[in-house]
Amino acid sequence: MIKVHVNVSLKSDVMDPQGNAVGRALETLGYPQVRQVRVGRCFDLRMEGSDLDAAREQVVKMCDQLLANTVIEKYDIQIEAE
Amino acid sequence: MIKVHVNVSLKSDVMDPQGNAVGRALETLGYPQVRQVRVGRCFDLRMEGSDLDAAREQVVKMCDQLLANTVIEKYDIQIEAE
Incomplete structure (x- = not known):
C-alpha cells in the first residue's frame, strides 16, 4: 500500500477571508x-500498489481533475510506501 | 519569523462522509x-519570534482552543524558523 498526503492551499496572491x-x-x-x-x-489517501513514481503521477492527475482548483489553488504531494 | 503548518484531521475511528x-x-x-x-x-501560520519550543506550546493551545475540535479531530504541528 502507498500512503499519500496532499495539501491544497490558496495561491499566495489569492485573498483568504477564512484565514483572515x-x-x-x-x-x-x-x-x-x-x-x-x-x-x-488536506487529503490522506491510501492506494494499492508499490510504485511510488507511478502513484505520484496518478495523484497529480487527481489533483488537477478533482482535488484542487488550479486556477486559485496550489497543491503539494507527499508519498511514502507503507 | 516562525513558519507553522498544522494539519487537522478526523480521528481514525470517526466516520468521514466527505472523504468517502x-x-x-x-x-x-x-x-x-x-x-x-x-x-x-490545514493552517499555515506565520508568527513573530524565534523560540520554536515556545511557539509550539502556543500553537498547541491554539489548536485546543480554536483550530481543532479535539473530541473528534487530531492535529499535527510542523514548526520551522524562517
Whole structure:
C-alpha cells in the first residue's frame, strides 16, 4: 500500500477571508504574535500498489481533475510506501 | 519569523462522509486503486519570534482552543524558523 498526503492551499496572491477570520479570532484569544493565517484542505489517501513514481503521477492527475482548483489553488504531494 | 503548518484531521475511528464522497468520485474518474480517502483542514501560520519550543506550546493551545475540535479531530504541528 502507498500512503499519500496532499495539501491544497490558496495561491499566495489569492485573498483568504477564512484565514483572515481565523487570524482575528486568534488575536482576540490572546495570540497577537500570529502575523498571517492561511487555511487549506488536506487529503490522506491510501492506494494499492508499490510504485511510488507511478502513484505520484496518478495523484497529480487527481489533483488537477478533482482535488484542487488550479486556477486559485496550489497543491503539494507527499508519498511514502507503507 | 516562525513558519507553522498544522494539519487537522478526523480521528481514525470517526466516520468521514466527505472523504468517502471524494473516494467514490475518484473511482468514477478512473482511479480504482484508491482505497481510502480522509479529508482534513490545514493552517499555515506565520508568527513573530524565534523560540520554536515556545511557539509550539502556543500553537498547541491554539489548536485546543480554536483550530481543532479535539473530541473528534487530531492535529499535527510542523514548526520551522524562517
